[in-house]
Amino acid sequence: MTYRFPSLNGLKAFEAAARHQSFKAAAAELGVTPGAVSQQVKRLEASLGISLFRRLPQGLLLTREGGAYLPKVSRAFDLLTDATEAVAPALNGRKLSVGISERLIAHLPKGWPRHSKALDAYIRETRISEDVELIWSNDLDALLLDRQTRQANLSEHEIVAGDGAHAFFIVTRYGLANCRQTQAIIDELSR
Amino acid sequence: MTYRFPSLNGLKAFEAAARHQSFKAAAAELGVTPGAVSQQVKRLEASLGISLFRRLPQGLLLTREGGAYLPKVSRAFDLLTDATEAVAPALNGRKLSVGISERLIAHLPKGWPRHSKALDAYIRETRISEDVELIWSNDLDALLLDRQTRQANLSEHEIVAGDGAHAFFIVTRYGLANCRQTQAIIDELSR
DNA sequence: CGGATAGAGTGAGATTTTCTATGCCTTGCA
């Protein structure tokens, strides 16, 4: 058995663009420029031999084929996400050690994370740091940053504060990207 | 909604290595060197934060986590393959135009593809060529080669002849990689 | 025991892929 399908980056770009009906919005989600998304989608269309979007001056419109493709691709991504979550390193309820960017502190809820009962169950300690190396060395489980850094081979997820005034980014190994502990932090900061 | 999972190349390497229980065999399937597979898997393990294989001198052994991950990843790849097949360009039963490498002719079944009733229904014409450009320009639907060429953004699938004496490679757009017509060619050459 | 073989790991450098930066074109709207 050998599987045959086009490049994942292309599929990711397509999936995000289709969901947002916009290259620009997709680019923002993926943390790249709209041009990159445009190129990825174009390559994908070429490699499939069909066109997935109609480009209108007002924006994008999925073609019939694109519309049929989207839900299936999304479903596959769901599976990968779930599978990845399931093999997360056995934390066994261990609390996380979280690094926080100096610049971020002013924008965090007052007394964070102490004031939050919810997070008490998930965070062991916080430290001032933006050093990704501490993740690789297992000194930190997660890093809260104030801007996107696009670390290779690490999950970086945007968190938009409830008031919309700030955006945070949480960096972890993929194995921890979807676990209960990480999710709790995201939920808490999203309010 | 935004999906979070590690690089597809890493997952592909893992999936193939796990299936074969060997980096070497996986490398052959993927058309790269064993070193590349080793690096991919290592990166994947690092980015998940767990180890997927135990490396023994005799070969590989999936860890518990690796064993749990494999079937789910395979399933996701299945979905992507199916989805890709389903959006294949509407051939509507159209027959394919196939390019054949000069060097290959001697190794094809005698009188191929004429003598095969099965292929009559799927092949319109064959032409001597190894020019991938003819695929991009839609002059050809598929190309039969005698060696791997690793074309970017095209599906390249190995076909091992029934007698095991020869290997062919069929190159198409991904949209045509799994369609009935292509499958018929693969089946016919595999006997 | 000694040599040959087989599979996996490493690191440097080459190659390929992907991204950014710019500028252009079209449309919609004040």
Place this chain on the structure above:
DNA sequence: TGCAAGGCATAGAAAATCTCACTCTATCCG
């Protein structure tokens, strides 16, 4: 008409990935 937005093209920069050459360990034989 002037301007903002969205998408597109292309060249060059940046990053990811692969190959190559070599090492290490274990196994298989004679």
